[in-house]
Amino acid sequence: MSVLKALVQALGSGGVRVVDLTQTLSEDFPTIVLPPEFGPSAPVRIERISRYDAAGPAWYWNNLSFGEHTGTHFDAPAHWFTGRDRPLGTVDTLPVGHMVAPACVIDCSAGSAADDDFLLTREMVEAWEAEHGLVPDGAWVLMRSDWSKRTGADYANLRDDGAHTPGPDAGCIRWLVEERGILGFGTETIGTDAGQGGHFDPPFPAHHFLHGAGRYGLQCLTNLHLLPPVGAVLMTAPLKVHEGSGSPLRVLAMVEDNA
Ligand code: 23J
Numbered sequence: 001m002s003v004l005k006a007l008v009q010a011l012g013s014g015g016v017r018v019v020d021l022t023q024t025l026s027e028d029f030p031t032i033v034l035p036p037e038f039g040p041s042a043p044v045r046i047e048r049i050s051r052y053d054a055a056g057p058a059w060y061w062n063n064l065s066f067g068e069h070t071g072t073h074f075d076a077p078a079h080w081f082t083g084r085d086r087p088l089g090t091v092d093t094l095p096v097g098h099m100v101a102p103a104c105v106i107d108c109s110a111g112s113a114a115d116d117d118f119l120l121t122r123e124m125v126e127a128w129e130a131e132h133g134l135v136p137d138g139a140w141v142l143m144r145s146d147w148s149k150r151t152g153a154d155y156a157n158l159r160d161d162g163a164h165t166p167g168p169d170a171g172c173i174r175w176l177v178e179e180r181g182i183l184g185f186g187t188e189t190i191g192t193d194a195g196q197g198g199h200f201d202p203p204f205p206a207h208h209f210l211h212g213a214g215r216y217g218l219q220c221l222t223n224l225h226l227l228p229p230v231g232a233v234l235m236t237a238p239l240k241v242h243e244g245s246g247s248p249l250r251v252l253a254m255v256e257d258n259a
Pocket residue numbers: 032034069075079190191192193204207219
């Protein structure tokens with residue numbers, strides 16, 4: 001049987017399920033907060049045009065506005081200075097073949113529950129590999145922190161000295177990019193970098209190394225606890241915005257029940 005016929009059949013029978021890894025884009029979902037000397041991201045705004053009323057008796061629609069890096073969103077290589085000269089580095093030019101790719105899920109939920117500043121290290125990924133096999137070339141690595149289960153101020157977790165959220169350390173993300181050839185790195189938190197990543201060397205190492213190598217980021221993911229450590233396939237198509245550095249998107253995972 002053809003691969004696509006088999007897939008359609010498995011989707012119909014429930015052998016393959018589609019899991020939504022996307023947070024609802026709403027006005028109260030937290031937006032990244034940078035130090036005040038930097039330009040701020042606009043928040044999400046959903047402005048009613050009409051809803052079966054005088055402004056439109058038979059139709060409902062809204063005007064949307066938001067920063068490119070709001071809600072569950074995609075970071076393109078051009079987002080960071082290290083990726084500024086990458087060919088096909090903006091969301092309108094990305095190779096669409098990269099938008100369907102396998103995912104490895106590393107469970108950091110226990111460490112993240114014990115320490116808001118938990119850092120994923122190369123050694124932890126190597127321990128994961130000893131159990132599940134090497135991270136394959138061209139895969140997403142998703143850091144499960146269960147951060148998506150937090151609500152309100154606990155999600156951004158801002159203190160006087162900035163955000164306190166988990167992420168990869170510099171050596172880990174560099175190694176994943178250079179030695180494992182990952183397609184990208186995804187988190188449940190507001191950044192692909194830890195909340196304190198601006199103080200790392202180099203600053204924001206996930207942005208630095210991923211985008212410098214033409215790789216991608218995903219942030220504000222949810223439902224990572226529903227994915228197996230290996231075997232899920234992600235569909236990640238950002239909006240085709242002219243020269244966009246990233247965009248909110250729907251992130252879907254296909255998961256095989258008896259994988
Ligand atoms: C701009 C500046 C620093 C960071 C970010 C954006 C993000 O985390 C993002 O959403 O890409 S760290």
